[in-house]
Amino acid sequence: MDSLAILSLGFAVFVIVIIVKTARIVPQRSNYVIERLGKYSRTLDSGFHILIPFIDKVAYVHTLKEEVIDVHRQACVTKDNIQVGINGVLYIQVIDAHRASYGINDYRYAASQLAQTTMRSVIGQTSLDKTFEERAKINEAVVQALDEAAAPWGIKVLRYEISDIELPTSIKDALEQQMRAERERRAAIAKSEGERQAMINVSEGQKQEVINMSEAEKQKQINEAEGRAQEIELIASATAEGLRKIALAINEPGGKEAVNLRVAEQYVKEFGNLAKANNSMIIPAELANIGGAVASITDIVKGMSKS
Structure with missing residues (x-):
């Protein structure tokens, strides 16, 4: 009886192992690479699959989601011979599980190393000022170079972002002095422009004042002349009327x-x-x-x- 129980237990364990080796459920956005007797057989997409026990095995498991890889700080020399330290972030995605499994040993490490070398090459062709001004162009150049190199690996390089640029202390001080001088220059220009505009406004006001005074004087003279003309006319009219009345009185x-x-x-x-x-x-x-x-x-x- 004890031997029968042990046999039954052993058979149950064997059945469980067979089920585990046979049935495979692949999660969403994942691929399983299956080898049969050590040779590539097929790639399983998401869903339920049956394998041949002890013959088929899951050799590689790949996620098709976008992956983020931190590219460690590296020393780069710019076109004008300034050494800078650059950190970056790389975004990749597996698009072919077969090539990602057999095209390269470790595509994540390879992509990170390739990003570092490509970044050094791109920075070497760029001056220090352009390094800060044209980050988008630098990122685009790195992505293009990486995507071409990583195509045989079955991965797609989506984008690369420079997260930090570290400068030597002496260069930082020089840049700060340059920025300070530029701010002072802009302030001086703004001040001079303000003074110039103020002088223009004052002169325009004086000009308008002179014009107004001359117009007022002109109008005054016109009014006085009209007044004198009216006065003379009234006096003449009164004199003529007086003489007319005198002549009538004499007769x-x-x-x-x-x-x-x-x-x-x-x-x-x-x-x-x-x-x-x-x-x-x-x-x-x-x-x-x-x-x-x-x-x-x-x-x-x-x-x-x-x-």
Whole structure:
């Protein structure tokens, strides 16, 4: 009875081993490379598969997901003989499990080493300033070179990114001085531009002020001239109207006598003022005949009124 139990247990273990060796479940986005008696047989895609026990075996397991490989720091010399340390990150993907298994021993290590050597080559053709300015172009050049070299390995190089660039201390100091000088230069230019603009604004303001003052003076003169013209016109109109009324008054009854009296009064008044203002004076020859002078003036007025 004990021997039968042991035999049964052994048979159960054998069956379990046969099932384990026979049935294979391949996960999603994975490939199993199967060898039959040490020779490549086929590649299993995701799903359930049956193998021949003790004849077929899973030789390699590959994931088809994108893999990230850290490319360790390496010393590179730029075109202008400056040594820099560069870290990078490489993104690859297995696209052919058969070639990834038999094309190279370790495609991850090979891709990392190839990325380092390619980076040294690309940096050697680039100046230090361009190393910082053209990272995208450098990354693209590395990816192109790696993809061509890794094609026989059954992998696809998706992208490469420079994660860090380490510079020597002396170069850092020189770059800091250069950047400081550049900032000071830009500040000086900005200040001068501001002062120039301020001077332009002031001159424009002064120019506009002069223009406004000249326009105001011009308008003032025009207004004064128009005022004087209107004044002269009003005075002339008033004088003409006065003379017209005097002429009408002379032609009325008693008008001639009134004019004679008014002229005589003005004659005497002005002669008296002349005597007060001067110590010596010239006496008209007709002074004794004031009436005759008045009559003469009256005749002149009368003649003007008739004309």
